[in-house]
Amino acid sequence: MSEMTAVSGTPGRRTRDLVAAGIGRRYRAERRFRIFGLVAIASALVFMALLFMSIIGKGYSAFVQTEIRLPVAYAVSVIDPDGTRNLDDMRRANYGKLYRDGIQSLFPDVTSRQDRRVLNGLVSSGASFQIRDAVFEDQSLIGKSGEIWVPASDDVDMLVKGKIDRNLPESARRVSDQEIAWIDALEKDGRLATRFNWRFFTNGDSREPELAGIWGAVVGSFLTMIVTLALSFPLGVATAVYLEEFAPKNRWTDIIEVNINNLAAIPSIVFGLLGLAVFLQFFGLPRSAPVVGGLVLTLMTLPTIIIAARVSLKSVPPSIREAALGLGASKMQMVTNDVLPLAMPGILTGTIIGMGRALGETAPLLMIGMVAFIVDIPGGFHDPATVLPVQIYIWADSAERAFVERTSAAIMVLLTFLIIMNAAAVFLRGKFERRW
Amino acid sequence: MEKANVREARETTSETPEGTTAVTDAKIQAVRTNVHYGDKHALKDVTLDIRAGEVTSFIGPSGCGKSTFLRCLNRMNDTIDSCRVSGTVRMDGEDIYDPKIDVVQLRARVGMVFQKPNPFPKSIYDNIAYGPRIHGLAANKDELDEIVVTSLEKAGLLAEVKDRMEAPGTGLSGGQQQRLCIARAIAVSPEVILMDEPCSALDPIATAKIEELIDELRENYTIVIVTHSMQQAARVSQRTAFFHLGELIEVGDTEQIFTNPRHKLTQGYITGRFG
Incomplete structure (x- = not known):
């Protein structure tokens, strides 16, 4: 080997020495570049993961919705007072009265106008559409009574999902102590449940969050x-x-x-x-x-x-x-x-x-x-x-x-x-x- | 301005290249053909006859204009924006640059095989059927099948591919691909086949096969081949034209060109002194 170097003379030797001197630096530069690349990709992945976690963490609960099982009396006097079974008239009937009667029948001791209004507010106003749809689907319901799951109002929903803190003082939260008591009573009766929120996928927009869909x-x-x-x-x-x-x-x-x-x-x-x-x-x-x-x-x-x-x-x-x-x-x-x-x-x-x-x-x-x-x-x-x-x-x-x-x-x-x-x-x- | 002067000077003083004599059985006659790529004068006053039923080869160093001239013969230069062709090129006495001539019809009569095998990314069958389909040469499926089979047979490829006609043409070996391209050109039944360095991308065995094929095809087609290999020119062609710096230096029988060139440049090139 040394003989060969001697034969090829100084120029070959020089190249070899220079390459050997620089080679460490070249490899270090390459390693550095790879590390930069890995860091860039890793940080991109971290931010993406954070984004997804934040969106999914905030959003997954929207796919379920708190609902209340209400007793409903499908009163002929409300739905079809004339007895004609005219669909247009039936569509205009006051179904809101039916769900309000339903929730009030669960709490007969609430008598003041003021309290009743708050009690009615536990149920989403969308409940009237739900009752109407049930009637249109099966007209034999008219005159009978039954139970129906209707959406709770958004405040109830938020409380049940834990997005409203019960431990805050009453003045600092949107749900009063009285309402919490009613909600707990409903829950104890098994009348409160979170169910799959199909409305989110089938409804249009609404001012009521619990009815709003995409x-x-x-x-x-x-x-x-x-x-x-x-x-x-x-x-x-x-x-x-x-x-x-x-x-x-x-x-x-x-x-x-x-x-x-x-x-x-x-x-x-x-x-x-x-x-x-x-x-x-x-x-x-x-x-x-x-x-x-x-x-x-x-x-x-x-x-x-x-x-x-x-x-x-x-x-x-x-x-x-x-x-x-x-x-x-x-x-x-x-x-x-x-x-x-x-x-x-x-x-x-x-x-x-x-x-x-x-x-x-x-x-x-x-x-x-x-x-x-x-x-x-x-x-x-x-x-x-x-x-x-x-x-x-x-x-x-x-x-x-x-x-x-x-x-x-x-x-x-x-x-x-x-x-x-x-x-x-x-x-x-x-x-x-x-x-x- | 200057160019015009040169042109004029050329017209008065130009000599006919050695060996250019009018022949009666010329399939293609080029008279004072000039090609410009933008400002570059790529082909200068080329006058050349190509005889029917013969293989004519164009030789010369790179950039000498031989491919350019070949591409004039089926007007492939039309596809290059900056390219201008002047002078006359006649095929069977008809000026192919006449505005009345349809370039599509011309190319159906003058087939071309390129330097790099360029089969379509379709099946072998569809590659061969491409030309007949676009020109409407086959009345029905049976006729088309027949054209495909005879073309492959003429190109000597049938035995190798008859069991896999639906396989992609791009899956064949380089030499097979080039023969596929020749078969594809034959399928249109052209009168002339132009080959632009058809073997430059192939190994010696594939090259030998193509050369053999060219020799067989000579019976039915007029063939013009551009080649970098003087041995190839000597082996396959009957006439040879030598180009240098855009000019046709000498044209003659292949034997004469290689044994007894008249021009010093030709002699220098074939003896390997330059190029």
């Missing part, structure tokens, strides 16, 4: 997304294909390209203002409607889809294009037979990412009135509606304590949808790539 917002989001997808996907892909494959490369197409890239960077609320001015005031489309929301979100999503589609069109190898053209395919045949299918996974990923952004978008929808308080489930593209993120915003802004958990629960639902969409993107991409 279904209206989910349907609104769904309708809005349909409009967005139906417009932005074909428009975006067609634009990208034209710009990438057919348009001449000149100053005009350069200007268009720069503008598309700029559009992607415009704050979304500006699109909301544009929608307000153009779609509502100029075209006179209805306020708060999913069709307008979809149009506005289309403006916002288009650049994302166009850019993603152009990138994936660009990444289709030129050899495939040459193969097609060399065989005499027309440009259109080349695009539809070869280039688009190969670019599709990338285009789909871009589209789903764009749609994910649109699904989580709030600001532009505020401008076109989708922030309104809407109780009814939207039945079509022109009905007033709200969307999930706006619903979260509205609830987060509400004063009632019980809306806190509902806000978190709604966030969980929104995140679930986003995770499903991303999973779909991954699945579709995998499926397409296997085919090729």
